[in-house]
Structure formats: C-alpha cells, structure tokens
Amino acid sequence: MQKLTAAALASLPIGDHLDHIIPGLVFRVGARRRSWMLRYRAGGKQNKPVIGYYPESGLKEAREAAKAILERLEAGVPVVEQKPVHPKDAMTLRTLVGKYEKMKRAKGGRGTKSLNEAMRTVRRLLADYLDLPARQFTKADLKKARDKMARGVRKSGTLQMSDRAMTYLSAVLNWAAKEDHIETNLVSVTHKVGPGTVKRKRVLTNDEIRAIWTACPKMSGVAGKSYGRMIRFLLVSAQRLSEGTSLKHGAILDGRWRQGEEDNKSAREHLLKLPQMALDQLGEGEANALCFASGKGRRLSGISNFKRELDRLSGVTGWRTHDLRRTATTRMQDMTDADDIPLISRDVISAIMNHAIDGADGHYLHGTMNKAKSRALQLWEEELKKILKISGNIRQQ
Structure with a gap:
C-alpha cells in the first residue's frame, strides 16, 4: 500500500487510497473530484461520511478532522456529522x-x-x-x-x-x-506595502513649479489649455485631480467652493474660500458647465496624454498630478514667521485636504475651520507668487 503524502495527492490514480496513520481515513480519487472519507462503525452501523474535499482540505486537515471524530467515538460521545461545503457551492x-x-x-x-x-x-x-x-x-x-x-x-x-x-x-x-x-x-x-514599494515623497522644487506653471498656457487645443488651467488650479488649491475634473461653475459662489459629500473622495462636505490665483483659472460658464472641460464641454479624458505634453513643454518629468497636492501642503507646513514659528498648523493643512481627524479626537472635533483654511490658502498664494516671481492678474502669466 502506497503511503499517503501531501505531495502525492494531486497525482494519485482513480480509486480509494487508505491512510497509514489514521485508521479508516480514505482518500477517494474520482474522475472529476478528489475527496476524503472516514470509515467507522457506530451503533452497529457502518458509516463512511465525506469529511472534506481536495485541495480545499489537504492531508493534514483531513487527518485532524478524522482524529476528532474518532476521539469522540472512543469517548462515547455522539458524532455530529458536519457536511463539508462542496467546492461547487463554495463562495468564490x-x-x-x-x-x-x-x-x-x-x-x-x-x-x-x-x-x-x-x-x-x-x-x-x-x-x-x-x-x-x-x-x-x-x-x-x-x-x-x-x-x-x-x-x-x-x-x-x-x-x-x-x-x-x-x-x-x-x-x-x-x-x-x-x-x-x-x-x-x-x-x-499582513503588511500592506510589498517589497520595494515606496510611498511617494516627491515635492516639486521652485524651478520645477515655475517651469510647469509657465508651460500650462502653451498646451495645444481647447482641451489641452483647459487641462493647463486645471493644473494651475490644483497647485493653488491643493485639491485632488478627480475634484478638479468634476468641478462645475455652479459650485463656486462668491469665491467659495462648496463640495458636497458626493463631490469628493472623503465623502464629507468641504468649503474652501479660494484665493484669487485659483479663481483666475476657472473661466466663465453656466452653472452646470464644467470649469475644466474638453472642447465639447465634456469631462476631460486622456489625462495621461495631456500630462506627457506638459512634461515635454515644461521639461519636468517623473512627477504626477497628485504631487501638486503634496507640494502645496508641504510648502504650507514649512512656512514660518520671523521666529521660526509655523504660520499654518498641521490641523489646518489636514482640513484643507479634507482629511478625517484620527483617533478619539475624531469623535469630538467637528469644527469646519473655514476661516483658518481661507487664511492658509491666502498665505500659500503669497508664497507661490514669490516662487513664480509674478504679480497682478495670473491668468496669462
């Protein structure tokens, strides 16, 4: 009799194969299915229930299941057979x-x-x-x-x-x-991040910011120029790409951008008083019209193609649209007064990004921080003007 081994189970021929460790344990190989049975007598009756299916149940699992049944029999405890889930019925x-x-x-x-x-x-x-x-x-x-x-x-x-x-x-x-x-x-x-996967840390330098900003109006076509305006807008406002592509003129009222729960990834209401540099990028249109639309008024698509063109025009490569958000918020974090005291707190920056408050504080702190967010974006606008070395109306500069 061939001894059952875990490695041999997949290649055994059709028929019943007895285990040499657990008495009565049988590995049955059929034309389409391989299963485990346990032969035993109880109450003068011969029993041979199926206790598992291969490969769902391997040799180790089958032996453990069979041993548990035999121990109950030896102790005189009734055996309650639990029919294993057939692979065809298992939820994938x-x-x-x-x-x-x-x-x-x-x-x-x-x-x-x-x-x-x-x-x-x-x-x-x-x-x-x-x-x-x-x-x-x-x-x-x-x-x-x-x-x-x-x-x-x-x-x-x-x-x-x-x-x-x-x-x-x-x-x-x-x-x-x-x-x-x-x-x-x-x-x-399980660790979420696999070997070699590094979270992005890219923050654009002053020279890169200037190069990208200058290249934006040079994009070709109506959709390209719309994309360029959106890139500028995202850098100033520190918001997500998806929120920029879906932004409609009606969401801006008196310079304030109101986002509903359905309008952003965070699924929370969000209000931002936009600085003039951001407002200058929006253009004009009907309330239901997209601020950054394609030539047919539809949502921008083919973003990767626009990004490649902007890389070519600016000479800046290896960056992603989301790096604009990281650049803006990191620069806000680094801004200090004459005594090296931060001008913008981390909580305010987090609020601008519409991030949830972590831990127990999230149950108690529900302030909107609208005035603080507005002040922070104004400070970032002033810093960005210094980086870009520009003044006045920003639309064509």
Whole structure:
C-alpha cells in the first residue's frame, strides 16, 4: 500500500487510497473530484461520511478532522456529522467581491463615490484568485498578489499602488469576516506595502513649479489649455485631480467652493474660500458647465496624454498630478514667521485636504475651520507668487 503524502495527492490514480496513520481515513480519487472519507462503525452501523474535499482540505486537515471524530467515538460521545461545503457551492472571491459591492451600493453614503475605482483595484489585485473559494484564500496568496501588483506599479508607474489596493481589500474582507463568509480579514495580519514599494515623497522644487506653471498656457487645443488651467488650479488649491475634473461653475459662489459629500473622495462636505490665483483659472460658464472641460464641454479624458505634453513643454518629468497636492501642503507646513514659528498648523493643512481627524479626537472635533483654511490658502498664494516671481492678474502669466 502506497503511503499517503501531501505531495502525492494531486497525482494519485482513480480509486480509494487508505491512510497509514489514521485508521479508516480514505482518500477517494474520482474522475472529476478528489475527496476524503472516514470509515467507522457506530451503533452497529457502518458509516463512511465525506469529511472534506481536495485541495480545499489537504492531508493534514483531513487527518485532524478524522482524529476528532474518532476521539469522540472512543469517548462515547455522539458524532455530529458536519457536511463539508462542496467546492461547487463554495463562495468564490469573485462572488464575495460582487456581494460586497452590491451591499455598498444599496447602502449608499460614504465611500460610494470611489466605489468603482475601489472595486476595479480589488479585482485587479485578486485577478489570479477570483475563482478560488474565498475560504481557501490564504495569507501566502495575499502576499503573492500584493507583491505582483507592487512589481507592476514600479514597472508601469500606475497610480494604483499596492498599499491602496490592500486598503480597499481590507474593507471587503472585514465585512466578509463579520458576515461569516470567511474566517478572518487577512489584510489585518499582513503588511500592506510589498517589497520595494515606496510611498511617494516627491515635492516639486521652485524651478520645477515655475517651469510647469509657465508651460500650462502653451498646451495645444481647447482641451489641452483647459487641462493647463486645471493644473494651475490644483497647485493653488491643493485639491485632488478627480475634484478638479468634476468641478462645475455652479459650485463656486462668491469665491467659495462648496463640495458636497458626493463631490469628493472623503465623502464629507468641504468649503474652501479660494484665493484669487485659483479663481483666475476657472473661466466663465453656466452653472452646470464644467470649469475644466474638453472642447465639447465634456469631462476631460486622456489625462495621461495631456500630462506627457506638459512634461515635454515644461521639461519636468517623473512627477504626477497628485504631487501638486503634496507640494502645496508641504510648502504650507514649512512656512514660518520671523521666529521660526509655523504660520499654518498641521490641523489646518489636514482640513484643507479634507482629511478625517484620527483617533478619539475624531469623535469630538467637528469644527469646519473655514476661516483658518481661507487664511492658509491666502498665505500659500503669497508664497507661490514669490516662487513664480509674478504679480497682478495670473491668468496669462
């Protein structure tokens, strides 16, 4: 009799194969399915229930399950057979992600605006495992998926970083664990950032800021020039690209930009009194018209093509649109008075970015800080003018 080993299970011929360790344990190889059975007698009756399916249940798992049943028999305790889930009935990761997405859409509220991006990123992360039963997905599988995405990020330069994908996946698995679809949220016990994945720290220099600013009006075509104005606007306002591309004239009233919960990634209301340098980039239009539109009045698309043209015109490469936000907020953080005391607090900068307050403070601190945000953006505008060495109306400079 051939001894059962974990390595041999996948290649054994059709038939029943007895285990030499646990009496009565049988590995049955069929034409389409491989399963584990345990033969035993109880109450004068012969029993041979299926206790697992391969590869969902390996040799170690099968032996542990069989041993537990035999120990109950030896102790005279009734055996309650728990029928294992057949692989055809097991919920796959694809189905699991779909159920989560359906739940989130039905629930609505926070996170709905970014749900499409989140689900695309999660499915991309799990691409090699989507048809795997969710309960079979292991920590080792997750680390492989994470590292594969991290390598792809470094090669392609895509903005969908592996750590962001892990954050999105964590929300899915956390829900799934609470609903008992899986045992635990594996992301919570796995490093989010894969080997070699470095969070971006790019802050544009004064020369780079000047070069990009000067190149913006030189963009070709109506859509290109619209993109150029938007780049300037994002640098002054320190807001996200998605918020710039979706900005409509009606959202600006008396120089104040009001964002609803559905208008930004943070899913929180946000009010910013914009400095003149930002207002100068908006142009004019009907309330429902986009401030930065294509030639047909539609939302800008093909952003990467515009970005390449701007790189060529400015001579600045290796930067991303989101680096404008980091540059603006970092410069605000570094601004000090004559006594080296910061002019803008970290809390105000965080409020400008519309970030949530961390920890217990988030339960108690609900101030809008609108006046402080306005003052901070005015200070940043003054600093930016010094960097650009310009004055007066900014539209054509």
